[in-house]
Amino acid sequence: AGVTPPTRTRSQNFDPSADPDAEFDTLDEPVWDTIRRDLRLVGAKFARVLKPDQNKQLLRDWDLWGPLFICVLLSLLLQGGVGGPHFTEVFSITFFGSCIVTANTKLLGGTISIFQSICVLGYCLLPLAVAAIGCKFVAFSSSPSIKLTIKLVITAVGFGWAIFASMGFLAGSQPEKRRLLIIYPVVLFYFVVSWLTLSYAS
């Protein structure tokens, strides 16, 4: 839209066969293009979490928009209510919980970098966010015990999916003798978020 590509003089120091001069475009492009590109990347990562097949790509292109968005969504869904957690409490648990689990992984000698780990843990909260949305819709139907079982099933499925997805991403970056030490906090983290989902999403 009227944006001229950068001249070769600017990118003379770079290998012309490589791609990086495309990135210089982003300063001049319309804001909507930037947002749309980021949204597309985030959406692609969502899809990859929901269908864990391509493991390594998520690790390489980490971003924190997705985890932030998911944490805010979860906090909005689970906050309030009678005797329930406040927005801050859920947000702290989800966001700083992933930070603490990441710190634990790093301290035990994991080879994954901090932001990659936070990114992975945050994105793998997506099944639980979906489960929370599902639980909210269940609340508008049948009798209490059926409601509870449906919620239980939905949350259990979300929990299992989150664990499966994060295991797929985190495997291979841990020292051999400490696998259980690294896996346990991840499981605990998703378990706590699942409990929050089960208890307060209604």
Place this chain on the structure above:
Amino acid sequence: MSNLQFQDFNFGDLADSPFTAASSNSGQDYKPANKQHSIIPGLVGNTDEGSATTTSGLQNNVFSFKFYQQYFDVDTEQVQNRLLNSFIPKWSKNFITDYIQPLPDLYGPLWICITLIFSTAICGNLAHYIDTNGEGDSRPGNDFSLVTGASSLVASYVILVPFFIYCLLWYRKSAIQYSYLEILCAYGYSLSIFIPVSILWVVHYQWFRWSLIIVSLVLSGTVIVQWVWSAIKTDSNRMVAYGAVLGTLGLHALLAIAFKEFYFDSVILPQGRSSAPTIDSLPSTLSPQALVASSALAPAPSSNNTQENNVKGVAQNAVQSEQNKKPVADSQVRDDSQTQGNEKTNLTITEPKESTKAQLTSSSNKESKNEDGKPLQKNENNDETKKINQEHNTTTIKE
């Protein structure tokens, strides 16, 4: 063939090379590795620090990442070992010297405390849910403040009590002076038995809960007493030695009983906040209106015959008085008093931990003796506290 000789690298001009260890004046590059450092594989640059090595090998800056990494240098097996031995007492074995030294780890205490916090909160909510038979759609029985309360309780216990023990051992110049982190590590691991105990506490029989407490206290308490005693038994003042042992045991017991009382025996109100056994507070905080209201409401019936009466009596009490648990809930209490009008009788103040718990233990002991397996016996407590209230009220009115 005879021309082949080994090159002698110990020339004078090569002595300063960092690749030779021959020179005594090799500068800061190559101090002989402290045996602490040899078991820390991740710290590549550690020997370059050059500062004097302490006995615990803490060379790194406390703000650097490597400082904390040396406390996470454990394998799964080691953690399992420490975990199992923290509540299986072996005779004449010292938990700290056998399992924790030379290097304490912070992984165990950290994750055991976090697990304990969430297991007590989750199982406490579950127990309340079962007690109230899941009535109400909005699940008022799920109280998130259990999580925040539990975290304060557990964190303060694990951080402060080892500090006191460390100070005591240091002050008395005891035979074995453990480092603070070793004591903290031991305490963290000793809390591990409360995790399955808290899950089992969901079963709602008083005798079962008390027996769980006794068993867990015996097991983990024995281990704690062993290493405390072996450190302090050579003390010249026998009272200090016995006092230390009894004190640690007592605090351990108080923690367990506090969990049981506040989290598993208390009642969830319709407003969604738990009310623990009400504790009377200083009468000077009571407003005259509240005094009149309390004396009028005190003889309200709350027999422990039927559950409906029980719930009503407790609800009345709850409307009057909001009990805060471990965290500071004074502002909460004041807010509630404003929202609920001037019906407050028992404004509570965060009293010192021991006295509240001592009161609780005495009242709960009486509870357990009168108990015959019925759920929700808050009423005996409420009766007692109401009598105490009445006495206080009459005395203050007279004054």
